[in-house]
Amino acid sequence: MANDQATAAGDLLRVEDLHIGFHLHGGLTPAVRGASLRIRPGKVTALVGESGSGKSVIAQAILGILPTPAQISGGRILFNDPLDPGASIDIAALAPDSTAMRALRGGRIAMIFQEPMTSLSPLHTIGDQIEEALRLHRSVSHEEARPLTEEMLGLVGFPRPARAYDRYPFELSGGLRQRAMIAMALICHPALLIADEPTTALDVTIQAQILKLLKDLQARLGMAVLLITHDLGVVANMADEVAVIYHGRIMEAGTVEAIFSDPRHPYLKALLAAVPHFDMHPGERLVALRNVPVQTDALVGLRPPPRPRDPGATAPDVLLRVRGLTHRFAVRQSAWRRGGEPPPPAVNDVSFEIRRGECLGLVGESGCGKTTVSKIIMRALTPSAGELIFDGGDGPRDLLAASGSELVALRTRVQMVFQDPFSSLSPRMTVGAILREPLEIHGIGTSASRTERVRALLRAVGLDPRHASRYPHSFSGGQRQRIGIARALALGPDLLICDEPVSALDVSVQAQILNLLEDLQRELGLTYLFISHNLAVVDYVADRIAVMCRGRIVELAPREVLFRAPVHPYTRTLLGAVPYPDLGRPLDFATLTRGGATDPGTWPGAFRDCGEGPPLQPIEVGAEHWVLAHADADARELRP
Template identity: 55%
Template sequence: MTAAAARPGPTTGPDATPDADILRVRGLTIDFRLPTGSLRAVEDVGFTLRRGACLALVGESGSGKSTIAQCIQGILPKAARVAGGAVALGTGRHGEPPVEITALGRDSRAMLALRGNRVATVFQEPMTALSPLHTIGDQVGEPLRLHQGLSRRQADTAVVDLLAQARFPDPKAAVRMYPFELSGGLRQRAVIAIALAGEPDVLIADEPTTALDVTTQAEILALIDLLRRETGMAVLLITHDLGVVAHMAAHMVVLHRGRMLEAGPVAPLFQDPGHPYLRALMGAVPRVSGAVQARLTPLRDIRIDPALLQSLRQGTPAPDALPDAPPDGPPDGPPDDDAAPVMLRLDALEKHYPLRHGGLFRRDGGTVQAVRGVNLELRAGTCLGLVGESGCGKTTLMRLITGALRPTVGRVLFDSGDGPADVAHMDRARLTRYRREAQYIFQDPFASLNPRMTVRELLTEPMVIHGVGTARARADRAAELLRIVGLDARMMGRHPHSFSGGQRQRLSIARALALGPRLLLCDEPVSALDVSVQAQVLNLLADLRTALGLTMLFVSHNLAVVRHVADSIVVMCAGRLVEWAPADVLVNDARHPYTRALLSAVPEPDPHRRVTPGELGVARASDPAAWPAPYRPGPDGRTQWRTLGDGHVVAVGGPA
């Protein structure tokens, strides 16, 4: 197994001297001590990282990839023990002697000198990886003060250079800022600057972009790649995203449950994945290019029992029958299919928030227009994808639709067959019914399920609130819902913490189905999940939709994901809708500069289609003022739809 990785093909490095390897991992085995006994997290893993090269460790959560990274960084948790093998770091760029990391004491002087200096890590969560109480300057300068003995003032000067290297727009100002004053992308740049401070020989990028928007991801990946070329450091990329691998790495190691399944250069492996696991992983990745697959192929598929669905449909406590929505019809109908009635109509919708600057010490007026002039229709039985970056207003829009927020201007009209009703002005009875008819699936499966409730309580609660059925009937229905989402009805007594992320999201789906809804509002339901699990949940949603004739609004920041579930896609940017078209049209014939930027930012799992950083210009594309005519909004900030035919519309400024 290790032999394949020991000779990772022709080097791409400058010269293949005997010391061309900066990092050698040999037969690494790591055990965790648990109350229940010993757990082998990593077993006999070996690979080499060439100087200045990029190697990817690929695997799902629980594959041991982060444990390997922690071992190389020398920050294994106390419960972990290296049971075998070795990690050796070669001679450093500045002449540091070679060192065997696994032989060093946990917090020994030599280990401390290594961390953040010769080996540095970029972590996954830029929101929490920085201390909220210390300035960026303090945190970025810390390795300099520790390892190079700089004074605070010297470090501050050096920090400006580091931040500039990490492409901060205004490095001088950032030194005195706190992390919470920066966006996620900028925070990740700060984390990268910390890692750069020690001029490391090895940079470990541990899922560096998983928590970020697709567009920000593209920028951060481009930055890491650029820095690798500039400084000659080697990059060990830890990820579950094959798109990112194809984009960044020359070699890859595929891990599964702590073991190596496959290793070698990226291009041949992508072309001809040898191991069935890697092949399956490839099939699970949603793609932007090429024909849409009817179904993604997840690693572990959930098939819904048709009999169950039949019973669910019958058991649906529908207040009154939907007149002519095609429950069993093909869901791929184009959005301009006039046969289906409009279920949801957003009419010149706006939401403004009052702005308060600076909290305690300064107070200023002004408003933020989170949603501006949104006109949208959602036809019964279709799925509309809503795509945009974080902060574009998509969650505000969803909340307006649920009635949790009241629009500043405009109306949300919902029609379940008895005529359109304005959500903000429904009477009590109608609103209660609306809340049964429209259900929400949240992004974070860890935060959206009450950890103190059992599965039974979670699933029956909506029915209790709406007074549906007897206690017995509710329990039966909960069991049925569990089976429908592919979970075992015997899990009813468990609490959410005993489920994985994907299973929890299935619980959320089951809960949303409990009241037999017409409209399913999905707010980034898969963005917190691994690729393989993501495919599973997407398929489940698609199957349920077909079977139950659900209408869906599916929000995501990832066009590739939306493309697999939605009939039509609408793109949102800075509170506005900018382009709306059937899914295939939007992906293959995007007109709006922002849509194009979004498309180019999705890393495709294809090493021959790497996007170079220069092509992106994503940051500019999200600023409406930078859009070329005719897309630039008019002087009053307004845009309007221009029809291009085939249900394809694009927002333009001023009169068409």
């Protein structure tokens, strides 16, 4: 014990030469190989790495919740509890179901997970779940626990804690569910909080709010934080110390200043080069860790056939015109309130154009209507009003009026790449069958030509054609997204709708997919509608950007204009909430007020629709730069 105390002196938790393996196929497959790191009292240590690097396995070992096949084969995890100074506990030597481990887990060491919806029980209220954690570690009655639970709900930012106590997880937004998870983790005032990708599933503004909340709570409660993430922008704004892990080994560790100002290991340098940022030069490419170039010879048969041009066409060559698009989802009156106003439309008078060969970025927070617009364009939803005019070069066609064989033909011209590459691919079909299916549905080619096209599609996206007989589960996340892109290209479309295609991927894999999309656009002459909430990603791929808020396009401009001179307050808030992987450009947490981004009540009068007077309308404030405002607004309010 004396040696343990000397080894971990000054550290809240120290991981020493940790080895963890999984019993698979009759042997022990290593997942963590001699990892060592420290967490100091009251400080934030960031553990950075890609999926599969061992980050979460280390966190599970600290909490004693490793899955059954896992085994700690060497090393120590020393925890110095501030409530028991002088005593050091080796967590690695404790049985997961022992009394000592149960006292630590949730009581002294707590964890918040990446996806709050799957971590919270849908059958119990938020208050019951938080109170359960409290009563498990403290001898308090329900009458004593409820005020403490409501106090914690207020501490993490619930405006009405007493009401929130009785609500179920499905009644809360993603940001509020994550706040509930934080409340559950902190209800017993732990000495160490493990945050495993706590903001990956959140929008950029909500992410900034959660990061600010964690910083405030850390300072108020005096706890240490182990932050597990692959987002180097989050690391730069949160961490005091950083450990970079790759294939179970710590490649580099040090203070956040040393890591960002003088990275030494090639893997860390590669991670930094793979992050898209707003200072990239025109034509500059992301540097992927494992580059998978497009095989241009495989693209020859994938290029769409030349289509006859309309001699009356004028520049710019518009592929799709969206005019006055409005959609309101049917909601029972009892679901909102009897006799009151119905909820606002999900899409409200949206208009924009997509020019042939360009990438139009569509950005905004979850729930703003981005995906609804994409579903309407795909004819998966029928809007309440509006028109969609598609001109593939052979004359304008009304997508909403098309039916029968005309609609089937138009659907080959517009295809979609989905957000989650796993759930969008059938687990019961081989990759070859998945890519062949669109060709069979539309009766394209013979059996032999379809097989050859499947091989060409796989080669075009950097995959081995010999893997066509495999199932989706045998591929990585990045490879599955490549399969999704190949499927979208199978019919030779003109327009590709990319709905958050990289939000579920690591930064290094994200760089691969973004570079692939750029290469395919250049080689195949594709046109993109790129939907995302990550402005740095949109800045890298888009030519023009439309910003959407509460179902409306509030600003539209060329990429370089929008990021250099934003006009609308919502656009400015979005840009201000993006975390940079640069210590010289920290987030201004003081300006990121809760709920201010999408609340029109906080906007200047020029951009606020009060329901009285003339409605808001698009106003041109510069060359191809439009903003939604009042026509009689003061010109000074419409300046960048």
